[in-house]
Amino acid sequence: TQLLEQSPQFLSIQEGENLTVYCNSSSVFSSLQWYRQEPGEGPVLLVTVVTGGEVKKLKRLTFQFGDARKDSSLHITAAQPGDTGLYLCAGALGRDDKIIFGKGTRLHILP
Amino acid sequence: DTAVSQTPKYLVTQMGNDKSIKCEQNLGHDTMYWYKQDSKKFLKIMFSYNNKELIINETVPNRFSPKSPDKAHLNLHINSLELGDSAVYFCASSQRVGGYTFGSGTRLTVV
Numbered sequence: 001t002q003l004l005e006q007s008p009q010f011l012s013i014q015e016g017e018n019l020t021v022y023c024n025s026s027s028v029f030s031s032l033q034w035y036r037q038e039p040g041e042g043p044v045l046l047v048t049v050v051t052g053g054e055v056k057k058l059k060r061l062t063f064q065f066g067d068a069r070k071d072s073s074l075h076i077t078a079a080q081p082g083d084t085g086l087y088l089c090a091g092a093l094g095r096d097d098k099i100i101f102g103k104g105t106r107l108h109i110l111p
Numbered sequence: 112d113t114a115v116s117q118t119p120k121y122l123v124t125q126m127g128n129d130k131s132i133k134c135e136q137n138l139g140h141d142t143m144y145w146y147k148q149d150s151k152k153f154l155k156i157m158f159s160y161n162n163k164e165l166i167i168n169e170t171v172p173n174r175f176s177p178k179s180p181d182k183a184h185l186n187l188h189i190n191s192l193e194l195g196d197s198a199v200y201f202c203a204s205s206q207r208v209g210g211y212t213f214g215s216g217t218r219l220t221v222v
Contacts, residue, residue, distance in 0.1 A: 033210045033211070035211075037152075040215070040216075041215050041216070042201050042203070043211070043213050044213070045210040045212065047210075086152060090154075090211075098156065098167055100156070101146075101153070101154040101155070103151065103152070104153075
């Protein structure tokens with residue numbers, strides 16, 4: 001069974017703090033994506049990483065793909081209440097690019 | 112100019128009924144998907160179509176039948192609805208290695 005483990009499951013921190021969310025698997029992915037989902041809406045793609053060791057930045061968000069393409073991290077600097085949401089990682093497997101999702105990290109930023 | 116639109120947004124129905132959910136994308140993507148998100152927010156793939164051809168069919172009861180009349184549409188028909196079918200169903204589309212664009216979901220409640 002292919003699994004993507006996300007940690008932590010829940011995170012509640014004060015505005016202005018930094019945080020890191022992790023996504024780990026024993027499977028090798030051809031690409032990995034991060035999404036943010038807000039209540040009542042579908043997940044929205046934040047970034048896709050493809051190359052082992054790749055780092056992408058999106059304003060205060062930094063995404064890293066592990067060298068072996070089995071894991072990824074999302075680091076948020078100076079978190080803001082607008083960052084609150086469910087963060088999902090998803091890895092693409094195999095020739096048909098079947099994508100499996102982690103169970104998500106529910107992030108709450110306190111003002 | 113919604114990219115992936117699915118209808119209806121809410122669906123409340125009795126056990127044993129048959130219902131359909133429709134999905135349309137105007138992004139020109141070749142691949143479309145149906146995902147089920149349970150009460151714990153876990154997203155699990157159900158089906159994937161590439162240019163009207165079924166390419167992923169996960170272990171889903173055969174009461175669920177997808178239909179793709181053209182590459183911009185992927186509908187989901189569910190026969191003999193059961194209580195356990197209650198969930199949020201998401202349609203999505205993608206090009207290869209591009210990440211998914213999700214619809215806003217259909218919340219199905221079976222009573």
